Amino acid sequence: MTQDSSVTPNLPVRDIARALVFDPDDRLLLIAYEAVRPIDPAAPEARTFWFMPGGGLEPGETHVEACRRELSEEIGLTDSAIGPQVASCDGPFHLFKTPRFARERYFVVRLPDATVDTSRLAETEDNPVLGTRWWTLDELESTAERIEPAGLAQVARDVVAGRMPAPPVALAWQSPSSGTPHEGQPSTDTPTEDSRMFPETLKSGYRSFIDGRLPDEAKRYAKLAQGQSPEVLMISCCDSRVSPEVIFDTGPGELFVIRNVANIVPPCETGGDFHGTSAAIEFAVQGLEVKHIVVLGHASCGGIKAYANPSAPLSKGDFIGKWVSLVGAAAEKAGDQSGPDYLTRLEYAMVAQSLENLMTFPFVRSRVMSGRLALHGAHFGIARGELLLRDPDTGVFKPAIDREGRSLSPTSLIGCFQS
Numbered sequence: 387m388t389q390d391s392s393v394t395p396n397l398p399v400r401d402i403a404r405a406l407v408f409d410p411d412d413r414l415l416l417i418a419y420e421a422v423r424p425i426d427p428a429a430p431e432a433r434t435f436w437f438m439p440g441g442g443l444e445p446g447e448t449h450v451e452a453c454r455r456e457l458s459e460e461i462g463l464t465d466s467a468i469g470p471q472v473a474s475c476d477g478p479f480h481l482f483k484t485p486r487f488a489r490e491r492y493f494v495v496r497l498p499d500a501t502v503d504t505s506r507l508a509e510t511e512d513n514p515v516l517g518t519r520w521w522t523l524d525e526l527e528s529t530a531e532r533i534e535p536a537g538l539a540q541v542a543r544d545v546v547a548g549r550m551p552a553p554p555v556a557l558a559w560q561s562p563s564s565g566t567p568h569e570g571q572p573s574t575d576t577p578t579e580d581s582r583m584f585p586e587t588l589k590s591g592y593r594s595f596i597d598g599r600l601p602d603e604a605k606r607y608a609k610l611a612q613g614q615s616p617e618v619l620m621i622s623c624c625d626s627r628v629s630p631e632v633i634f635d636t637g638p639g640e641l642f643v644i645r646n647v648a649n650i651v652p653p654c655e656t657g658g659d660f661h662g663t664s665a666a667i668e669f670a671v672q673g674l675e676v677k678h679i680v681v682l683g684h685a686s687c688g689g690i691k692a693y694a695n696p697s698a699p700l701s702k703g704d705f706i707g708k709w710v711s712l713v714g715a716a717a718e719k720a721g722d723q724s725g726p727d728y729l730t731r732l733e734y735a736m737v738a739q740s741l742e743n744l745m746t747f748p749f750v751r752s753r754v755m756s757g758r759l760a761l762h763g764a765h766f767g768i769a770r771g772e773l774l775l776r777d778p779d780t781g782v783f784k785p786a787i788d789r790e791g792r793s794l795s796p797t798s799l800i801g802c803f804q805s
């Protein structure tokens with residue numbers, strides 16, 4: 387579900403060629419389309435967006451060939467010279483009927499006059515075409531209408547002034563597909579239709595799942611429907627960067643995961659409060675009879691920081707303030723607060739404290755003492771992806787090694803980051 391433009395498993399990728407078509411008065415030709423999704427229900431006119439003529443490459447076509455064909459189909463140009471590529475725009479585009487990851491390339495075309503034939507335009511397009519218009523540069527720069535992509539006016543200005551961008555300028559879509567009103571338009575406090583929709587990134591991630599992982603693991607899911615029997619209970623932080631299933635490359639049914647702020651196991655107590663973490667530990671140990679419990683701490687933990695630097699509005703009266711007060715027992719063992727590595731030491735100490743607190747649960751203690759359950763501490767460094775394991779004898783965190791004693795440190799793999 388990454389948004390990295392180099393990895394786009396979720397949407398079909400389309401290579402597209404478009405043209406900045408200028409007339410002799412340096413006006414730019416744009417086409418008005420109607421978006422298929424409402425941008426803002428309260429402002430139906432915001433469904434309109436302006437875009438350059440052009441379209442997708444047919445098999446075997448170059449960008450220039452596609453640009454020439456599209457200009458012929460859309461605006462009746464038959465022998466125009468396709469000039470240099472001056473800009474590009476890569477990203478998910480959802481305003482047309484078929485969502486896509488667009489890889490667009492924009493070329494300059496200069497016309498001897500402002501005559502274009504748009505009689506076939508509507509039939510070549512999936513989306514409703516509302517019209518075409520020649521825009522002066524001043525109009526482009528000052529309009530509140532939606533021109534795609536953002537920054538097109540500046541590129542047009544540069545081209546007209548003879549400043550050909552080299553290499554081509556990388557542009558981005560106006561507001562992302564969410565349709566946030568762009569600058570100059572009044573915003574509204576009422577939620578837009580888009581904001582009430584299930585997040586598009588999750589839907590496209592799910593699409594990727596049903597196209598890829600689900601068929602690969604169909605048998606496994608069918609078996610898992612009968613019940614789960616994970617061997618490992620993982621207790622980690624809610625932090626979005628520290629996903630155990632990703633770090634340990636596990637499939638469905640392999641990890642029973644509890645995530646909370648700062649990977650805290652509270653001491654066993656049976657007071658009247660609600661104990662979500664304790665309940666999940668109880669189920670994993672007593673119900674699922676896991677063989678291992680791993681407490682996974684991590685670098686740059688916001689929960690640990692919240693304890694170490696209590697500041698308004700965080701207080702013991704807040705949910706977070708009250709919860710991270712449980713870090714206090716770890717802080718007593720983390721040593722001098724002044725060193726630059728204090729937060730890291732506190733992260734390590736919190737892992738150790740959670741392991742200690744696990745032993746206050748009678749059902750954990752009895753299983754550990756009889757050898758049916760093992761407890762482990764670990765720490766994940768986000769920036770480099772390194773995993774440190776806590777030595778149960780010394781309490782020292784050391785790089786993970788494999789069964790043959792070889793280092794599992796990622797340092798050698800990502801040394802290129804170190805320049």
Ligand SMILES: [Zn+2]
Pocket residue numbers: 623624625647648649684686687688689690
């Ligand atoms: Zn954290």
